[in-house]
Amino acid sequence: MPDYKALNSSEYILNAARADFGMAALELFRYQHANNELYRRYCDLLRTDPLEVKDICQVPFLPISFYKSKPVVSLPAMADTAELIFESSGTTGEVPSRHYVHNAHIYEDCLLSGFREFYGSPADYTILALLPSYLERGNASLVYMARTLMGAGAARESGFYINEWDKLAAILQRNEAAGKKTLLLGVTFALLDFAESHPMKLRHTIVMETGGMKGRRVEMTRDEVHAILKLQWQLPVVHSEYGMTELLSQAYSDGGGIFRCSATMQVLVRDINDPLDVRRQGSGAVNVVDLANVHSCAFIATEDMGVINADGTFKVLGRLDHSALRGCSLMAV
Numbered sequence: 258m259p260d261y262k263a264l265n266s267s268e269y270i271l272n273a274a275r276a277d278f279g280m281a282a283l284e285l286f287r288y289q290h291a292n293n294e295l296y297r298r299y300c301d302l303l304r305t306d307p308l309e310v311k312d313i314c315q316v317p318f319l320p321i322s323f324y325k326s327k328p329v330v331s332l333p334a335m336a337d338t339a340e341l342i343f344e345s346s347g348t349t350g351e352v353p354s355r356h357y358v359h360n361a362h363i364y365e366d367c368l369l370s371g372f373r374e375f376y377g378s379p380a381d382y383t384i385l386a387l388l389p390s391y392l393e394r395g396n397a398s399l400v401y402m403a404r405t406l407m408g409a410g411a412a413r414e415s416g417f418y419i420n421e422w423d424k425l426a427a428i429l430q431r432n433e434a435a436g437k438k439t440l441l442l443g444v445t446f447a448l449l450d451f452a453e454s455h456p457m458k459l460r461h462t463i464v465m466e467t468g469g470m471k472g473r474r475v476e477m478t479r480d481e482v483h484a485i486l487k488l489q490w491q492l493p494v495v496h497s498e499y500g501m502t503e504l505l506s507q508a509y510s511d512g513g514g515i516f517r518c519s520a521t522m523q524v525l526v527r528d529i530n531d532p533l534d535v536r537r538q539g540s541g542a543v544n545v546v547d548l549a550n551v552h553s554c555a556f557i558a559t560e561d562m563g564v565i566n567a568d569g570t571f572k573v574l575g576r577l578d579h580s581a582l583r584g585c586s587l588m589a590v
Contacts, residue, residue, distance in 0.1 A: 259284055261332075264551045265359075267366035274521045274548050282313045282523070282546050285555050293331045295323065296554050303533070314525060314535040318544045318558035324354035324503045329553045335359045343398040345502040346390065354502045356398070359552035364505045365405050367549040371519025372406060375509045376440075376463070380410030383432055387443030387451060389419045391469075398502050399467060403442055412437070426455040429462060436461055442498070444469035445482055452489035465496040465509075479514045479573070499573065503557055505549035508571075515570050521548040526565045529577065532558060540564045542577055 263269045264285070273281035290297050290307045300307070300317045310316055323329055324345075328336035341358035358364055372379060386403040394400075400417075407415045414432075418425045432439045439462040443451070448466055464486055466479075483495040494512030506522035518524060526541040528534035535544060543563040547555050562574040 259288060264288065265363070267360075267363045267549075270363065270548055270551060271367065271370055271520060278520075278523055278546075278548070279313055281548055282316070282555065283310065285548060285551060286310060286313075286316050289331055289554060289556075293329070293554060294333065295319075295327055295329055296556075299323075313523070313546060314537065316535075316546075316556050318525075318527070318532070318535070318556045319554045320558050321354070321501075321503050321560060323554075324356060325352045328355070328357050329503075330357050330359070331552045331554075335552055341401065342396055343401070343502045344394070344396045346394065346397070356502050356505075356553060358505070363549055363551065364401075367506055367519070367521050368402060368405055369409055371507050371509075371521070374519060375511070375517070378410070379406045380412075381438050382415075382463075383412040383428070383437055383439045384415040385425060385428065385439065385441050386417045387425070387441065387447045388417060389444070389447050391444065392417055392419060398500070399444075402500070402507075406440075422451055422455055425451070426457065429459065430457060433457075433459060433461055439463070440465060442467065445477075448486060449482065452486050456489040457491075459490045459492055462490075463496055464490065464492060465498055467498045467500070478575075483514070501559070503550075503553075504545060504547045506547045514572050515566075516572065517570050522546065523569065524563070524565055524571050526563065527558065529562075536565075537569075538565045538567050540574075543571070543573070 287307050290300055296319055299319055303317050305317050330336050336357050339357035339359055340361040343356040343358060345354040384407050388400055391397040391399050414428055429439065441462055442465045445466050445468055466482065486492060486495045497510040497514060499508040499516050506519050508516040508518045508522060510516045523546045525535050525537055525544040526539050527544050529542050543559045543561040545557045545559055560577045562577055563571050564574065565571040
């Protein structure tokens with residue numbers, strides 16, 4: 258079982274993930290079972306013997322709602338020494354999730370490694386982030402993600418935008434005329450508003466939506482959102498990013514809402530009526546193994562519904578009904 262020194266190294270985590278993801282996940286499970294008191298107590302309630310766990314489908318996945326009630330950390334002191342604390346936006350009256358990130362470099366290195374795997378160097382792009390409401394909070398993981406990508410050498414005009422739509426449109430048109438590669442990263446409602454007010458032809462720009470309606474517009478399916486964006490901007494495809502406050506790894510889609518995971522992430526599917534029935538493919542609720550979550554919990558039972566294909570790609574279908582209630586009987590741990 259790896260020790261703290263090894264697991265505090267992004268190089269070790271990335272190398273282990275690429276060499277044998279399953280083995281790395283089982284080693285991390287045993288480390289977190291031994292050191293993460295909250296997770297161990299959850300495993301004990303499920304009567305899980307770590308010595309009998311031989312496959313990641315046998316690993317207990319912590320309900321994501323636990324991040325709303327207690328610090329999820331591998332060692333108790335990490336809640337006080339975290340370099341970052343990511344907090345979800347939630348809705349009015351809802352308790353937000355908090356993710357205590359002990360080592361910011363692990364998150365940054367895994368993020369940049371995953372981005373390069375799919376898109377090449379961030380330095381090749383002008384990165385424009387349309388993230389209103391998220392920018393108004395100082396601890397949104399999505400803002401930190403965009404800032405990290407921009408800080409990795411992105412073009413001088415890279416930056417965040419809230420309501421400066423004319424300026425944003427001018428930069429896009431200028432880059433299009435010059436043939437410059439551009440990444441327009443945005444939450445769903447903001448991209449829709451901007452696209453409807455500023456239609457144009459984009460050929461050198463990757464438009465990447467990150468989800469997020471948050472009651473700002475009538476809920477729409479991803480296909481409906483993409484259809485509008487493609488029409489308004491004459492795009493062949495719209496890209497997507499799959500991530501969340503409780504995760505440090507990302508998955509990306511280069512069209513059609515079909516996601517592929519970065520090296521430190523893998524998705525599984527669980528039966529909605531039997532959360533211990535976990536499989537590598539099929540439909541059901543989405544479980545995520547995130548090896549970058551080394552200092553919190555790497556095994557998260559999300560509240561998303563999805564379909565996982567035989568090649569590991571997946572599609573998100575929506576949210577579980579009454580998902581906030583699931584797992585509450587175990588929240589007292």
